[in-house]
Amino acid sequence: MRETIVAALKKVEEDYDVKVLYACESGSRAWDFPSKDSDYDVRFIYIHKRNKYLSIDPMGVGKKRDVIELPINGLLDVSGWDLTKTLKLFRKSNPPLLEWMQSNIVYYKAYSTFDKMKELHSNIFTPTSCIYHYLNMARNNFREYLQGDEVKIKKYFYVLRPVLAAKWIEQYNEFPPLEFSILLEKLLPEGELKEEVSKLLKRKISGDELDLEPCINVINEFLNLEIDRLDKYVRTLSVELDDPTYELDQLFRDTLDEVWN
Template sequence: MTLRYIPTSFPNPTVADIDARLDDICVNEGVSIPWAIESGSRAWGFPSPDSDFDCRFVFVRPIEQHLSPWLRRDVIETPLVGELDVNGWDLAKAFHLLLKGNAVIIEWLRSPIIYRGERWFRDELLGFATRLADRDLIAKHYLHLGERQRRVYFADGTNVPQKKIFYALRPAATLRWLRHHPGAAIAPMHFPTLMSECDPPAELASLVAELIERKSVTRELGSEPLPAAIAAFIDNEFELARTSFASRAEPASADARSQAKKLYQKLVHRAFATAPS
């Protein structure tokens, strides 16, 4: 079953441009694209009127390319033109990063905005991630992501670009969600849902809701001091994460790698069995 969920607010010409790029990639690169979604602020649930369209996709190369001694790149990038950003990963890259605790592919698989997608592909890969994703490594991914955003955009808390607050706030909320859901490794991608499920302090929830509302209607929020409640939430969650989640970097187990190999082979074969001619 092919999936496609695109908000009616998305301009038709932009969607047509994304579809055309994906079609061109399939033809010019000789690949199958079983999953293409919107990532970034539009999918996370805090877009601005001028937010880019961040299409991300997973591609699968045909079997004969796997047998060649000349390896192809594991990413496909297209030119950034205006507000359109379309880039993708080889399925093998997605598996490698997933087993290292990189949560990006998990977010792609859970995006609510789908340009084109095969349900079987999403369900198989997401099921694998749900079974084998290491919550400590996932937490480490979000901690490093959040710390980097905190350091780059508002280390001293003064004159903070208000749009950038979300890029540290989202990892902090994810870490809180993981602490509140000790049996789970995969948090909601949609930020308002994530916030509602991580039981934030009332003052913080109010501030965040106001920021999302302002961001949705204005192209420029400007720069202001970092609100104390947001700074305290972010810093507290990062500090708790450093002690709540195991700090380790073991390679994926032999069993996980074996399961990944079997699923990879299955997905490669099926992608081309169902790819349009």
């Protein structure tokens, strides 16, 4: 599959006259709990030639899209962001982008842009925006999928993971690892809760259907309490960072020079 993915990225470069800077896996495979039939969710960052940016309409306005999305083909879902969009989201500590940067499944990396972004990350990371993102995800999924006597059991992971990610930020003041197994091992103490979550994880990875089943009370109670507690915690945070726009502008210009000169 890796060869197929790299070939798709090369075709993107040819069809759109861009250069791909970085490509990785996101979603359940990167989170370390794929099902047997999980898609390959490939996400990439790219840059156009200089003249594409030197115009009166900025990238992302009108017909100048700052996203490339390929038609989903079987198990392959490929999409990417222009570097200007990427850096604007990076400035906001956008969690999906930060997850791309944390992915342990990297399909392609060229030039120095990604490494420079990693160097800037600790000075740009905003814990409040990331915790709010994960809390909203957890709260919405919990409300939609995990209420009642019977629940869609696989949806536990789509509430547990963001809750544990927010909990990691609270505890370590850094962006969390993607792998669910690491969050589980580091953040949950030994006991009934951890045992129940571990059982679910083994079932999901082994390919169990994990459809409607009786709710797991110990997990529901934990999620209820943690979502409420983290919501109160994040409201107490006040983090001020220097504006990184100058550094990000320079990174963009440096990338143009490096790639196209």
